[in-house]
Every structure is written in C-alpha cells, then in structure tokens.
Amino acid sequence: MCILRFYVPINLFVSLCGNDPATVKTGGDTIIIDPDAKTEDGDSSQIPNPLTSYESLAELAKAVGFDIKTPTVPAGYQADAYIDISGELAEVFYVKGDDTLVYRVSRGEGDNSGDYNTYSSKKTVDVNGVSVELRGNDKVNVATWSNGGFAYSVSSEQGISETEVAAVVSSAL
Incomplete structure (x- = not known):
C-alpha cells in the first residue's frame, strides 16, 4: 500500500x-x-467586468458618450445585443442564423475590430472618400475604417460581400 x-x-x-x-x-x-x-x-x-449590456442603441450611445448611427446591415440580420467595453467602445451584435455581425465604434483611429486572424485576402477600397481595409477569405470577414475622429469596424465569421460592407460604411458616415 x-x-x-x-x-x-x-x-x-x-x-x-x-x-x-x-x-x-x-x-x-x-x-x-x-x-x-x-x-x-x-x-x-x-x-471588474469591462462589458456592460444595454437594451437599445440609444442607451449604448449615452453610456459611451457619442452618437452611434444605425448601420445598414445585410438583409436578415437583426440587432441582438448592445454592449460597451470599458465605456470607450460601442459594440452592436446583429444575428442571422448561425452568423453574427459585429459593428464597433470608438473614439480615435485605427483597427478596433479585435480580430487578429490571418486571412488570405487583404485590400483597401474607397467608399465615399473613406479608405476601408477589407480582410477575408472568400468574402469580407473584417472591414475597418476611420472617419471624423472615430474608428469603425464590422466583422462576420461567415463573411459578407464588398457591396454589403459598402452599405454599412456609407450608413455610418
């Protein structure tokens, strides 16, 4: 033993x-x-948990201290969650089936997507005079841009088309 x-x-x-x-x-x-x-x-x-959930886009905007325009998202996506991260970054989740589209806005410039994956494609396009970086595999998985003192991003695991990205960007300007 x-x-x-x-x-x-x-x-x-x-x-x-x-x-x-x-x-x-x-x-x-x-x-x-x-x-x-x-x-x-x-x-x-x-x-402390840096994430705070809200019931609406208006409540989220009040919490972060800046206006957030409702983006034009691809057909079928429905707003599911409104979250602020440390009172500095607004994050809105849109859900359609198995895919989640994440739209982020924060003060400043640069990539606020939080997506550090490596994709097969990376390019920059112009949408209404704004330079938008697109990263993805077959479709666009992440798009980032800056305008008017704010950084923006939209990401999707399944990916969306460049036309759909352009609609999101245009609606945020």
Whole structure:
C-alpha cells in the first residue's frame, strides 16, 4: 500500500478564489474554503467586468458618450445585443442564423475590430472618400475604417460581400 501526501499552501486557495482573504478561514484543525465569501467592507480584488449590456442603441450611445448611427446591415440580420467595453467602445451584435455581425465604434483611429486572424485576402477600397481595409477569405470577414475622429469596424465569421460592407460604411458616415 502506497500513501501519497501533497502539501499545498493554504493561501493558494485565496488566489484561486478571487484574492479575497475571507475566502479561507482556519481554526484549530479545521479549514473552510468559501469562494463566495467577501471581506466585511465587501471589497474584492477581482478585476471588474469591462462589458456592460444595454437594451437599445440609444442607451449604448449615452453610456459611451457619442452618437452611434444605425448601420445598414445585410438583409436578415437583426440587432441582438448592445454592449460597451470599458465605456470607450460601442459594440452592436446583429444575428442571422448561425452568423453574427459585429459593428464597433470608438473614439480615435485605427483597427478596433479585435480580430487578429490571418486571412488570405487583404485590400483597401474607397467608399465615399473613406479608405476601408477589407480582410477575408472568400468574402469580407473584417472591414475597418476611420472617419471624423472615430474608428469603425464590422466583422462576420461567415463573411459578407464588398457591396454589403459598402452599405454599412456609407450608413455610418
């Protein structure tokens, strides 16, 4: 018969359960691990969730502090979620069957898509005087552009056509 013993520092469970010291209590020969415990002041060392959901585009715009035009999305896509990330980036999800179209707007310039995939095609097109970068495989999976002090992007896992991208971009200008 083989007996194995493992020694684990008890404070390791504090880290594993969110860094609140109230998580682990010891007394005599008893150890209590309660991942839902909170310090008396309710403070927790966990990182706050940067995502906040809203019921409408108007509520989202108010939260981020800038107007968001409703984009012209391809036929069949329906708005499903309105989210702000850290109060700085507005994100609207449009759903059609198995595909989700993500439209993002933030202050500044550059790529705010959050999509770092490598695609077989990358090119730049002009839509109403605005330079739009298109990336994708057979269709456009990600389009990014900047205009008027704002960065924009639209992305789709299944991809949309260049004509559909142009409609989204035009409606955002």
